[in-house]
Amino acid sequence: MDSFPRTQMLKAIFLPFVSTSHLIPLVDIARIFAVHGGVEVTIIATTANAIIFQSSIDRDANRGHSIRTHVVKFPQVPGLPQGMESINSSTPKDMAYKVSEGLSLLKGEFQQLFRDMKPDFIVSDMFYPWTVDAANELGVPRLIYIGGTYIAHCAMDSLERFSPHTKVESDSETFLLPGLPHKLEMTRSQIPDRFKSPNDYFNYVMKMVKESEEKSFGSILKSFYALEGAYEDHYKTIRGTKSWNLGPVSSWANQDASDKASRGHAKEEEEKGLFAWLDSKAEDSVVYVSFGSMNKFSSAQLVEIAHGLEDSGYDFIWVVGKIIEGDEDVTGEFLQEFEKRMETSNKGYVIHGWAPQLLILEHPATGAVVTHCGMNTLIESVDAGLPMVTWPLFAEQFFNEKLLVDVLKIGVSVGAKKWKNWSELGNYVVKREDIRKAIALLMGDEEEYQEIRGRVRKLSDASKKAIKIGGSSYNNLKELIGELKSFKLQKINGETQAVA
Numbered sequence: 001m002d003s004f005p006r007t008q009m010l011k012a013i014f015l016p017f018v019s020t021s022h023l024i025p026l027v028d029i030a031r032i033f034a035v036h037g038g039v040e041v042t043i044i045a046t047t048a049n050a051i052i053f054q055s056s057i058d059r060d061a062n063r064g065h066s067i068r069t070h071v072v073k074f075p076q077v078p079g080l081p082q083g084m085e086s087i088n089s090s091t092p093k094d095m096a097y098k099v100s101e102g103l104s105l106l107k108g109e110f111q112q113l114f115r116d117m118k119p120d121f122i123v124s125d126m127f128y129p130w131t132v133d134a135a136n137e138l139g140v141p142r143l144i145y146i147g148g149t150y151i152a153h154c155a156m157d158s159l160e161r162f163s164p165h166t167k168v169e170s171d172s173e174t175f176l177l178p179g180l181p182h183k184l185e186m187t188r189s190q191i192p193d194r195f196k197s198p199n200d201y202f203n204y205v206m207k208m209v210k211e212s213e214e215k216s217f218g219s220i221l222k223s224f225y226a227l228e229g230a231y232e233d234h235y236k237t238i239r240g241t242k243s244w245n246l247g248p249v250s251s252w253a254n255q256d257a258s259d260k261a262s263r264g265h266a267k268e269e270e271e272k273g274l275f276a277w278l279d280s281k282a283e284d285s286v287v288y289v290s291f292g293s294m295n296k297f298s299s300a301q302l303v304e305i306a307h308g309l310e311d312s313g314y315d316f317i318w319v320v321g322k323i324i325e326g327d328e329d330v331t332g333e334f335l336q337e338f339e340k341r342m343e344t345s346n347k348g349y350v351i352h353g354w355a356p357q358l359l360i361l362e363h364p365a366t367g368a369v370v371t372h373c374g375m376n377t378l379i380e381s382v383d384a385g386l387p388m389v390t391w392p393l394f395a396e397q398f399f400n401e402k403l404l405v406d407v408l409k410i411g412v413s414v415g416a417k418k419w420k421n422w423s424e425l426g427n428y429v430v431k432r433e434d435i436r437k438a439i440a441l442l443m444g445d446e447e448e449y450q451e452i453r454g455r456v457r458k459l460s461d462a463s464k465k466a467i468k469i470g471g472s473s474y475n476n477l478k479e480l481i482g483e484l485k486s487f488k489l490q491k492i493n494g495e496t497q498a499v500a
């Protein structure tokens with residue numbers, strides 16, 4: 001992208017939310033603005049959150065880009081352990097509320113920073129709706145970063161507008177999501193609880209988010225036109241707001257191996273064994289199994305996954321995730337034996353902490369992904385050209401599954417039937433046979449599944465094109481920065497005329 005003379009540089013503040021899966025992509029977007037858009041970027045983050053991404057900012061700054069982090073101390077909240085400032089799988093639900101309380105206490109300090117830093121625009125996460133008024137006070141645009149896919153937000157709009165889920169007899173009866181570009185069917189048990197409980201607090205939160213979006217300069221999302229263009233267009237129509245799709249942000253921002261290796265909580269020294277293992281495997285032979293940064297499974301579910309993977313006969317990497325408190329002994333013992341068995345047979349590699357996901361996905365040995373359909377993993381897997389076994393769990397993931405299985409036809413569903421809250425284990429268990437079967441189909445040689453692999457490879461090419469000169473996301477960034485520069489110029493001209 002053309003670089004701008006420093007004197008004409010736009011100054012931006014980015015304010016990411018504190019859950020890992022919102023923080024990581026918005027930091028990637030901030031880095032894209034600095035590296036490819038020539039913007040002078042300041043990211044505001046609390047101490048423990050800044051640690052998650054600071055090394056990438058240091059690297060970009062050392063490469064000569066104008067980007068820095070402004071670190072803010074997290075306030076003391078009674079009962080909240082020091083350093084607990086993020087919301088992810090290791091955050092108990094009651095602590096997540098306390099983290100939110102701490103964030104509310106920081107609002108005044110954030111607002112003062114906005115005044116002191118005098119940005120030309122502010123990009124903040126959807127979960128800080130108040131920032132639109134703070135930006136208006138300064139007379140600068142606020143862009144809202146919307147987590148999730150366009151398709152998910154269109155599907156949720158359809159539920160709100162037409163309430164099709166109230167017109168079926170049971171939780172398992174399918175209904176059509178009206179008004180969407182494709183014929184998508186779901187059941188009541190697969191949609192988020194808030195649509196079934198008008199008094200759910202999250203309805204209030206989403207109402208605030210929507211109102212703040214309406215008052216914003218526009219929204220930023222992180223997929224790309226070839227992935228869900230019909231829904232990008234539909235979203236702009238139903239919202240009536242401007243929206244810029246800037247993905248895939250992970251591969252745009254993290255082009256160097258060092259960026260990919262240190263993304264999130266990764267520790268390079270722990271990864272040597274993993275890559276030696278992957279290097280020893282044949283091309284496209286390994287299934288990568290991960291359920292993101294927020295999920296917790298019951299012991300019963302972990303046992304089913306272990307058996308499902310073993311029974312499939314395919315080599316795998318499994319990111320086990322958080323084991324629930326009080327269950328460490330039972331699950332731990334089972335897993336230890338399982339891991340020992342897998343080590344002896346050399347069939348599986350189990351990761352208990354954070355996986356270097358981008359590096360695993362791009363490794364030639366990785367052939368497919370078992371995913372909870374988290375938005376980031378979905379796009380990262382498509383970018384890497386990997387088909388998916390879809391296993392949605394919470395948030396908007398059941399809508400994302402529709403994109404992968406019904407619209408793009410690049411995924412095989414494990415058959416998950418029940419939505420749960422991210423912080424809960426849920427009482428629903430997907431059985432080992434269903435897990436085995438979905439993996440076997442996806443990895444197998446039948447024509448239908450070879451076609452799936454062909455389609456995802458084409459989409460991977462489109463993903464790579466989107467961020468190159470002339471690509472859809474590249475053009476979106478260029479257009480957006482152009483509009484922000486015009487806004488700034490008009491503001492300066494207006495102020496000059498007022499003074500004259």
Ligand code: UDP
Binds near residue numbers: 250264292378
């Ligand atoms: N991630 C990772 N290693 C892990 C777990 C997650 O690198 O062990 C990254 C992953 O690459 C993705 C994000 O964290 O960018 C997870 O986001 P996603 O939307 O897939 O799921 P969520 O965490 O929101 O459930």
